[in-house]
Amino acid sequence: MSSWVSALGDGATIAQRNLIKVKRVPDLLVGTLISPIMFILLFVFVFGSAIPVPEGTSYAEFLVPGIFAQTVIFGATVTGSGLADDMQKGIIDRFRSLPIAPSAVLVGRTTSDVVTNVLVVLIMTATGLAVGWRITTSPLEALAGFALLLLFAYACSWVMALVGLLVRSPEVFNNVSFIVIFPITFIANTFVPTQGFPTVLRVIADWNPVSAVTQASRDLFGNPSLAGGSGAWPLEHAALYTLIWSVVLVAVFVPLATRQFKRSAAR
């Protein structure tokens, strides 16, 4: 038990260090903030002009939860690039030479990345409200929507942690994650309804957890899904499906990333 407590305490120390960095290099945060704002504006005004929406709703209401999902997942990649960077600079070696729990550095990293994601979500919420997106449900449901997004992103952080430790170079990590995450967040119901997809793509989209996160937050914010309901199980039980994915990712990738951390020594 006491080792758990000390792992959490050490994690907090390391999270604090990562957040100081965010504060000192605001460029980083500005970059992370500007791209979702840009996405919201581009999609609402460019795609929104061409995508038909039923009377009484707007494309913005459909879109914003999708952008939320994509953005928090990209936010989770910071975990991987941050660890790869620390590895390259020998800072991981320093941490590994200290008497701390092997998971502490990873706990700290993933925690600080959730904190920055919260900030990002706040900014995006403001932008969304400015372009006509509205929450029509109770505050409690809305909070649950945000919590679900952040939980899923947190689970993704642990996947990124493993990849970052394996790749060892922040540049390579960023290239790889960009190539992987773009299709994952686009072959989903994030930006357009999936009815028009070819069958194979549609099945992938239906079972893609990104679709479920998006669907669940749409439900919890009271936003339209624009689809007549595809009938796929993951989308009918979007919140549950998201929870299952989050739990499984954490259960699998926490031990894997921790094991990799113990092995990794910079050259």
Add this chain to the structure above:
Amino acid sequence: MADAVRARGLVKTYGRPSTRGRGGGVTTALDGVDLDVPEGTVLGLLGPNGAGKTTTVKILTTLLVPDAGEAQVAGVDVLRDPQEVRRRIGVSGQYAAVDEYLTGFENLRMVGELYHQGSRRASARARELLELFSLSEAADRPVKGYSGGMRRRLDLAGALVNDPPVLFLDEPTTGLDPRSRADMWELLQGMVRGGTTVVLTTQYLEEADLLADDIIVIDHGRAIARGTSDQLKAQVGGERVELVVDDAAHLDEVRSLLGRVAVGEVEVEPHTRRLTAPVEGGAAVLVRLLAQLEERGVHLSDAGTRRPTMDDVFLTLTGKRTDGPAGADDEKDGAAS
């Protein structure tokens, strides 16, 4: 006296060859290294790049697990209880592992907190070390603006946060300018006087000569020689006669003349027109040589005797000069110490 560090038969191979691996397969980084470091002494691990020095340090500091062998540091088994070893050591790696975006103070305080010193004590210790390492003025500035020497000092300070009885320094002065290097040496000598046991790797012979009580020369993953710097020098023979001829045309003539009195090989550096040879009887031999050369009308621009340097030791043992940039050239006056 008890050994602060003891290792037997350390072996480490890397399964995946590095990008410049020789023909693929397995690279043997360490091939059975033993070492003993009595408390309060300094061991210098000397060798060229890729000899296995860093691998040795990584095993002793729990960062790497050896394929074979065993090691104890500060009385604790490295393989059985790495966490306890970590409480008793300080490590400063090959490059300054400090966080650029944190201030010097924040870097050290964080390390203190990770040693579970508590935030008040961690802060006090951080200030104390910053003072000791002449970083007080820069303490509250982000490390990004620090010079290479300042970063190194901060990194070394990080290794001392917990007052460890055993300190591991991997090439502590590589990449530093001569002035910063001299500052670093002074700091290290201060710590050793305070009773800290130090294991230090270096490519600089001068550094090993100056700081280490005992030296192990490592090459290709093996310890090829060990002893005090005097013992190692004795091992490669006595004094050297060094001659620099005015005219390169005389090199061959002087070489054969030197060869007759030398107790080892005559070394010739054509571009500097310098000849060096180990001899017995130093000054007397030199005087005779000078007379002979005078007779033959060979003019010299420099002549003298010197004691063997670590560079000579390395050359004799491995057949090659050190890779370190400080190697041959800085070593000229090394014997004066």
